[in-house]
Amino acid sequence: MSRDLPPSDSHSALHAWRAIDAAANRAAEGLRVVEDFVRFGLDDRHLTTLAKNVRHDLTAALKLFSSETLHRARDTQADVGVNVSTEAEQARTNLAQIATSNLKRAQQSLRTLEEFSKLVQPEVSPYFEQLRYRSYTLEKAITATRENASRLADARLYVLIDGGRDEDHFAELVTQLIAGGVAILQLRDKRIDDKTLLARAQHLRKMTSESSTFFIVNDRPDVALLADADGVHVGQEELSVKEARAVLGVDKLVGVSTHSIEQARRAVLDGADYIGVGPTFPSQTKSFDQFPGLDLVRQVAAEIRLPAFAIGGISAENVTQVIEAGLCRVAVSGAVAAAEDTQKAAANLRSILHND
Numbered sequence: 001m002s003r004d005l006p007p008s009d010s011h012s013a014l015h016a017w018r019a020i021d022a023a024a025n026r027a028a029e030g031l032r033v034v035e036d037f038v039r040f041g042l043d044d045r046h047l048t049t050l051a052k053n054v055r056h057d058l059t060a061a062l063k064l065f066s067s068e069t070l071h072r073a074r075d076t077q078a079d080v081g082v083n084v085s086t087e088a089e090q091a092r093t094n095l096a097q098i099a100t101s102n103l104k105r106a107q108q109s110l111r112t113l114e115e116f117s118k119l120v121q122p123e124v125s126p127y128f129e130q131l132r133y134r135s136y137t138l139e140k141a142i143t144a145t146r147e148n149a150s151r152l153a154d155a156r157l158y159v160l161i162d163g164g165r166d167e168d169h170f171a172e173l174v175t176q177l178i179a180g181g182v183a184i185l186q187l188r189d190k191r192i193d194d195k196t197l198l199a200r201a202q203h204l205r206k207m208t209s210e211s212s213t214f215f216i217v218n219d220r221p222d223v224a225l226l227a228d229a230d231g232v233h234v235g236q237e238e239l240s241v242k243e244a245r246a247v248l249g250v251d252k253l254v255g256v257s258t259h260s261i262e263q264a265r266r267a268v269l270d271g272a273d274y275i276g277v278g279p280t281f282p283s284q285t286k287s288f289d290q291f292p293g294l295d296l297v298r299q300v301a302a303e304i305r306l307p308a309f310a311i312g313g314i315s316a317e318n319v320t321q322v323i324e325a326g327l328c329r330v331a332v333s334g335a336v337a338a339a340e341d342t343q344k345a346a347a348n349l350r351s352i353l354h355n356d
């Protein structure tokens with residue numbers, strides 16, 4: 001119910017309704033532009049659905065106000081803000097900037113709605129607060145998708161390796177993998193002690209920093225930090241994206257394993273930089289009871305634009321099935337690391353993935 005303010009406050013109420021009316025329009029317009037950006041600019045069905053849901057829920061919250069009161073308060077003739085636009089508002093150089101400005105516009109307008117509704121219809125205010133928080137989550141997911149689609153644009157072959165028999169064996173393996181054109185190398189070894197793991201990680205850092213290959217540490221943000229790796233990969237039962245970032249900082253990559261479309265959607269909202277999608281096929285490296293398989297690859301490819309690497313039992317023999325299911329990025333271990341000629345196996349997979 002809208003509040004009957006005492007006569008002395010009725011002027012404030014009128015001002016509040018006018019601010020609410022203007023903010024409602026700005027928020028809806030801003031959200032529509034954001035939705036169009038994720039739909040047409042990113043081609044991301046998941047983010048489009050999220051943006052649309054926020055916009056629809058805004059419409060529902062605004063319906064809690066009396067439209068008659070809002071219209072009565074509308075007085076654009078006397079609105080000193082009409083026709084006032086800054087140079088920054090006019091300057092738009094790319095699609096992403098349009099999305100960012102409109103997200104900010106929507107967030108500021110939601111804040112206005114939240115504050116001014118406290119004066120005239122306080123029970124509605126928390127809905128706008130919730131919508132503002134959801135818009136921050138959306139912003140984080142849009143930024144991660146956009147930035148990583150570009151940062152990892154060429155990253156199609158991702159190889160998981162262990163610490164090897166000894167340091168020389170490890171260094172030889174890494175040399176061949178880098179020469180074979182591997183885009184991302186992950187150090188994944190659950191059997192060596194922490195001291196050896198860190199030594200291998202530091203060695204890998206040195207070798208990859210002279211190349212364009214990214215270096216990720218599996219499971220261990222602490223080791224990733226100490227070795228100055230490019231990032232960490234975490235599983236569903238491990239530290240969250242937020243916790244991994246708290247250790248590593250915002251600039252490092254945080255990847256997450258996903259085994260269902262719900263987990264993949266969640267990872268996007270959590271602000272992951274990329275996702276692993278699997279297991280696709282039975283694996284010699286790790287055993288699984290369940291295989292979401294190519295169905296999950298298809299689901300992810302249909303709606304998510306955050307870089308996604310299919311994983312699990314992938315080799316030169318079956319990688320075409322993954323590509324046909326819609327993903328052009330794969331993470332492999334056995335097919336490359338256990339091959340007789342590691343460099344050749346990597347280069348072969350790479351050329352299939354890059355279609356060259």
Ligand SMILES: Cc1ncc(COP(=O)(O)OP(=O)(O)O)c(N)n1
Pocket residue numbers: 158160186188218219233234235236238255256257258275276277286309311331
């Ligand atoms: C790229 C990539 N995807 C998935 C995994 C698996 O991670 P997780 O589920 O945590 O299992 P472990 O590797 O820790 O056994 C991965 N490592 N890399």
Ligand SMILES: Cc1nc(C(=O)O)sc1CCOP(=O)(O)O
Pocket residue numbers: 160257258276277278279280282283284285286311312313314331332333334335
């Ligand atoms: C470590 C790991 N995680 C998977 C997942 O689906 O999350 S599949 C997998 C094993 C990857 O090795 P290979 O290419 O030898 O099967």
Ligand SMILES: [Mg+2]
Pocket residue numbers: 218219233234235238
């Ligand atoms: Mg793990």
